[in-house]
Amino acid sequence: EDKVVQSPLSLVVHEGDTVTLNCSYEVTNFRSLLWYKQEKKAPTFLFMLTSSGIEKKSGRLSSILDKKELFSILNITATQTGDSAIYLCAVYNNQGGKLIFGQGTELSVKP
Amino acid sequence: KAGVTQTPRYLIKTRGQQVTLSCSPISGHRSVSWYQQTPGQGLQFLFEYFSETQRNKGNFPGRFSGRQFSNSRSEMNVSTLELGDSALYLCASSLLASVSEAFFGQGTRLTVV
Numbered sequence: 001e002d003k004v005v006q007s008p009l010s011l012v013v014h015e016g017d018t019v020t021l022n023c024s025y026e027v028t029n030f031r032s033l034l035w036y037k038q039e040k041k042a043p044t045f046l047f048m049l050t051s052s053g054i055e056k057k058s059g060r061l062s063s064i065l066d067k068k069e070l071f072s073i074l075n076i077t078a079t080q081t082g083d084s085a086i087y088l089c090a091v092y093n094n095q096g097g098k099l100i101f102g103q104g105t106e107l108s109v110k111p
Numbered sequence: 112k113a114g115v116t117q118t119p120r121y122l123i124k125t126r127g128q129q130v131t132l133s134c135s136p137i138s139g140h141r142s143v144s145w146y147q148q149t150p151g152q153g154l155q156f157l158f159e160y161f162s163e164t165q166r167n168k169g170n171f172p173g174r175f176s177g178r179q180f181s182n183s184r185s186e187m188n189v190s191t192l193e194l195g196d197s198a199l200y201l202c203a204s205s206l207l208a209s210v211s212e213a214f215f216g217q218g219t220r221l222t223v224v
Contacts, residue, residue: 096156097159
């Protein structure tokens with residue numbers, strides 16, 4: 001059965017810290033891996049990764065995919081209180097035509 | 112450009128009733144997918160519609176159904192509501208079918224009492 005596992009499940013850091021969120025997957029017919037940020041309701045799209053070893057960056061956030069080892073990491077540098085959210089990792093199963101989500105990592109950034 | 116719009120935002124229903132949720136995708140997007148989010152199960156895929164046709168379906172009972180209209184707007188229906196159907200229902204919009212870059216709406220919070 002397809003699965004996506006995120007770790008840690010929750011994390012508390014202080015402003016200015018750097019955090020690394022992990023996502024491992026076992027999904028048949030892998031097409032891409034996506035990261036979302038969920039604060040209140042709507043998950044907000046962050047990155048989509050399809051190729052191994054190519055880092056995607058957006059400001060203080062970056063992500064990389066390792067298709068051989070079947071995992072991805074999301075890095076956030078110089079964290080701010082506004083980064084507090086649940087970060088969701090999802091893998092697109094091309095055959096089933098659906099996103100398979102991990103449980104999420106709840107990040108709390110303290111001032 | 113407007114994002115994904117879901118209505119209503121909140122809904123309270125009693126067991127045995129049925130409910131219809133609505134989703135308007137981003138202008139120009141033709142694929143709509145529905146997901147259920149609960150604290151215990153996380154986000155789970157319900158179904159995907161493209162060009163008024165259901166393309167894929169998740170592992171949910173037949174009480175969960177949907178449809179898509181010619182303007183790409185989609186509705187999801189749940190009949191004979193159960194307490195366990197209480198969840199946040201999220202709709203995601205994509206430009207085409209089977210495109211993994213999906214943008215989510217704010218969701219409809221359904222509470223079944």
